[in-house]
Amino acid sequence: MVAQKAKVTIFDVAKASGVSSSAVSYALNGKPGVSDATREKVLQEARKLGWRPNGAAQSLAQSRTRRIGLVLGYDPQLLSVEPYIMRLISGLGSALEERDYSLLIRMSMDDDDDVSILEDWIATGNVDALLLLNLEIGDPRIDLMKANPQMPCLAIADASLTGGLPTLTSDDAGASGTMIRFLASLGHRNIARVAGPEELGHSYIRDAAFSEITTELGIRYRCLHADYTPESGADATKRLLSVTPRPTAIIYDNDVMALAGESVASMKNVSVPDELSIISWDDSFMNVAAHPAITALGRNVLESGRLAAQLMLKLIDGEEVEDVQEPPYELVERDSTGPPPRSKFAAHSQR
Amino acid sequence: MVAQKAKVTIFDVAKASGVSSSAVSYALNGKPGVSDATREKVLQEARKLGWRPNGAAQSLAQSRTRRIGLVLGYDPQLLSVEPYIMRLISGLGSALEERDYSLLIRMSMDDDDDVSILEDWIATGNVDALLLLNLEIGDPRIDLMKANPQMPCLAIADASLTGGLPTLTSDDAGASGTMIRFLASLGHRNIARVAGPEELGHSYIRDAAFSEITTELGIRYRCLHADYTPESGADATKRLLSVTPRPTAIIYDNDVMALAGESVASMKNVSVPDELSIISWDDSFMNVAAHPAITALGRNVLESGRLAAQLMLKLIDGEEVEDVQEPPYELVERDSTGPPPRSKFAAHSQR
DNA sequence: TTGTAAGCGTTATCAA
């Protein structure tokens, strides 16, 4: 009842209950091997003494830590620009909580660091499973995990990037199609995209999908790579708005760049959505707060996090895990999208 | 060199080096008690075998986990709206990394949960120190920590809320003064504030400071409490814009609400900054991306995180820690602030 | 300088 100052161990509980430490262990863990009477007695004494299992001892004995490891790339800019990570952590955390697991986080300063932290965790047994994010093409982490198949590991990425590791796949290609077709259905035939950094795995997937689908639909498409910051988004937008014929719609790979793009349009007196449609990849409060509110491709990141946690727990339990698809993207139509300016003539009206 | 499948222990290293396990331990930990020759030999064999200390065993033997605990309130909305937490985590993580510490995170679903997670960590010894955020007035966590003085604990909050616990104080009162005086110097005599939830400790501090300072300066001040979401920010803005005489400047307690407020102004054809000045408390990419770009009160949250980490490490080392001040807020002037509309007449022009 | 052995607090095996 009362929290004890001195640590109370199972031996204290054993003495108080008048039984051995092993009986106590069985009783406290709900395992067979003790009579109901002593079990009752032990539980009572344990509660009375305020006993709680020592984490390190438990980990040592069971080689199980009840922790899941996540290495975050140290890029304060990216980390704070992207609501994604925090939402993912929320989802992970809430699902882990249900199983009394916690999330162990370390920060890597560069890619080598990233790998060595993972190596450390694998070797020291400090976590029960690993979650891999932001895989790049030919990512060294994949080889590392293949060399250590005993460590459960889940990747969140397009399956083409994960080399056969258990994967929670994001449908970036499908989402690309959704957006292009949405714009096409509004009448747009000349669209542009302000993408994220080229070396990121999902940028690569998106790049490929966009090229393919726009070609297929006979839509003019132009892509500029930026770095997710408002400055880079504004910059790319300025360049795109000076191209002739000017694209009638721009898709931004994140919300900050979309907002920055909308600001540029406003400054240049390019009316949104009358003269220019804007879509943001990944939805957030920013899109709602903007004026006009920005149409966005949203996904339930929280649910992704929960799903990822559940899959890792399965892996830890030794179950087979098939690749699972993230909750699908959904287009949230707001006020920043509309038909292109009088289709045919738009291309001529500016020179 | 090559990663081993089977776990290699100090006994393996001992056998390979032809010495005892304790000699190995001394050698590997750089402690005196072994000759340079054997130390050399042991280090060499350890590397050859790919030995790494087992985390659980080390924790058990030293009662030291090299982990710091952080409980996050599960409010996906707040967590993702606020770049603050992610930036703080980045700062914490980077400083902890330098000392090979990691961050253990759990998610609490409500206040009771919060306390019981902390209790659990204290009792099971799963972390070496705790970081407390978002303290409320009369927060139960303070009593908990006072009842367990053996657990190092740092609070990030105004010192008036932390009941004597080691504290990294944020100067919310001072910051309030900075903003009010800035607006006053521009000529504003009628300002409003869209605040965060009333029950939050720092809202309370800000509320008090604002009332006091505006009274002192003879400035008309009105405050509406919202909940950090764009909807609530937009709502509050609408109400404030319909008050007579209309405030000539609005301060928002976070950036999302500031952006939403700016959108409302734009919709109502209230020109920013000509007719209305806007300031955001806490700076982020949103403010830069907005149009007009939003003047904001920024602070180096990353540095706060690093500072907090260093203080906790000191506490863990048993050093005394005096209360420390967070890096100061700084006003970043952008395009959303300016003098009020022809002072005297502004109040009359609307009825 | 070195090795032996006793913790650290559990879990789990094996006789009794």
Next chain:
DNA sequence: TTGATAACGCTTACAA
């Protein structure tokens, strides 16, 4: 159903 007792892998006091 019980209670010794041996892991788990490391640190460290104490002997040699």
